[in-house]
Amino acid sequence: EAGVVQSPRYKIIEKKQPVAFWCNPISGHNTLYWYLQNLGQGPELLIRYENEEAVDDSQLPKDRFSAERLKGVDSTLKIQPAELGDSAVYLCASSLRPRSEAFFGQGTRLTVV
Amino acid sequence: SQELEQSPQSLIVQEGKNLTINCTSSKTLYGLYWYKQKYGEGLIFLMMLQKGGEEKSHEKITAKLDEKKQQSSLHITASQPSHAGIYLCGADGGAQKLVFGQGTRLTINP
Numbered sequence: 001e002a003g004v005v006q007s008p009r010y011k012i013i014e015k016k017q018p019v020a021f022w023c024n025p026i027s028g029h030n031t032l033y034w035y036l037q038n039l040g041q042g043p044e045l046l047i048r049y050e051n052e053e054a055v056d057d058s059q060l061p062k063d064r065f066s067a068e069r070l071k072g073v074d075s076t077l078k079i080q081p082a083e084l085g086d087s088a089v090y091l092c093a094s095s096l097r098p099r100s101e102a103f104f105g106q107g108t109r110l111t112v113v
Numbered sequence: 114s115q116e117l118e119q120s121p122q123s124l125i126v127q128e129g130k131n132l133t134i135n136c137t138s139s140k141t142l143y144g145l146y147w148y149k150q151k152y153g154e155g156l157i158f159l160m161m162l163q164k165g166g167e168e169k170s171h172e173k174i175t176a177k178l179d180e181k182k183q184q185s186s187l188h189i190t191a192s193q194p195s196h197a198g199i200y201l202c203g204a205d206g207g208a209q210k211l212v213f214g215q216g217t218r219l220t221i222n223p
Contacts, residue, residue: 004155033211042117042201042213043156056210091155098209099144104155 002026006092006105014113018080021108025073025094032069033102034077035091043091049075050098082112115140117202117214125220126192134187134217136202145185146203147176150216156201159187189219197221 005024013019025032030051035043046065048056051072060067064083069075079086089109093102116139126132136145144163148156160169162178162185169176173190189196199216 006155040216042203042215045210045212048210089153093156093211099205101146101158101161102203102211103158104148106155107153109153 004092004094004103004105006090006108008108009106010109010111012111012113013082015084016081018078019082019110020079021077021090021092021110023075023077023092023105025075025092026103029094029096029103030072031095031098031100031102032075033091033093033095034067034075035093037089037091037107039088046077079110082110084112086110087112114210115204115212117204117212119200119202119214119217121217122215123218123220125222128193128221128223129191132189132192132219134200134219136185136187136214138183138204140183142178142182142185142204144205145176145178146211147185147187148201148203148213150199150201152199192219192221194221194223 007022032049034046037043047060047067049069052069067077089107091107093104095102118137120135146161147159150156160176165180165182167178175188178185199218201213201216203211203213
């Protein structure tokens with residue numbers, strides 16, 4: 001069974017430029033998460049989807065971040081415009097349902113210069 | 114909201130030694146997850162504990178959830194270089210939000 005797939009693995013952009021990350025969850029997993037992880041810290045939730053509905057986006061900085069999960073499968077996370085402080089690893093995870101174990105992708109390491 | 118505190122934050126042990134990592138919650142735990150992360154990689158699911166007093170093992174790693182369900186421990190027996198990495202505990206932080214501790218960095222010296 002394929003795991004959670006994220007792309008790209010690495011991205012370097014100049015500040016004020018837009019950037020997008022893509023996530024393909026495990027087949028059949030209804031719950032999808034996007035996390036941000038800064039160096040030396042645990043992941044912090046940005047947004048959680050149940051199928052195509054964003055049920056928790058309270059931690060998503062909506063002035064510059066947006067996300068979508070069309071048809072309740074793949075998801076994209078966008079930053080526009082990127083700031084230096086956005087440099088971090090962006091992790092996508094999926095689970096069968098809430099409170100079941102979540103499986104993570106390899107992450108996208110974003111560097112804003 | 115629920116907060117998870119892990120201790121220690123970093124740990125260096127000699128290969129072959131046993132070690133324990135703790136995860137303490139500010140609220141009752143209704144599900145506790147342990148993950149391992151290699152530098153620059155995603156999180157690898159290790160175990161999930163749900164019931165007070167529950168204990169699970171996988172190879173040389175054992176995790177327990179205490180009776181009061183506010184603390185969990187991860188114990189590694191006879192550590193090996195392959196055990197090195199960052200160990201993270203996660204839990205339902207309310208409204209089905211999966212929250213994490215800050216992680217424990219484990220180094221195994223040969």
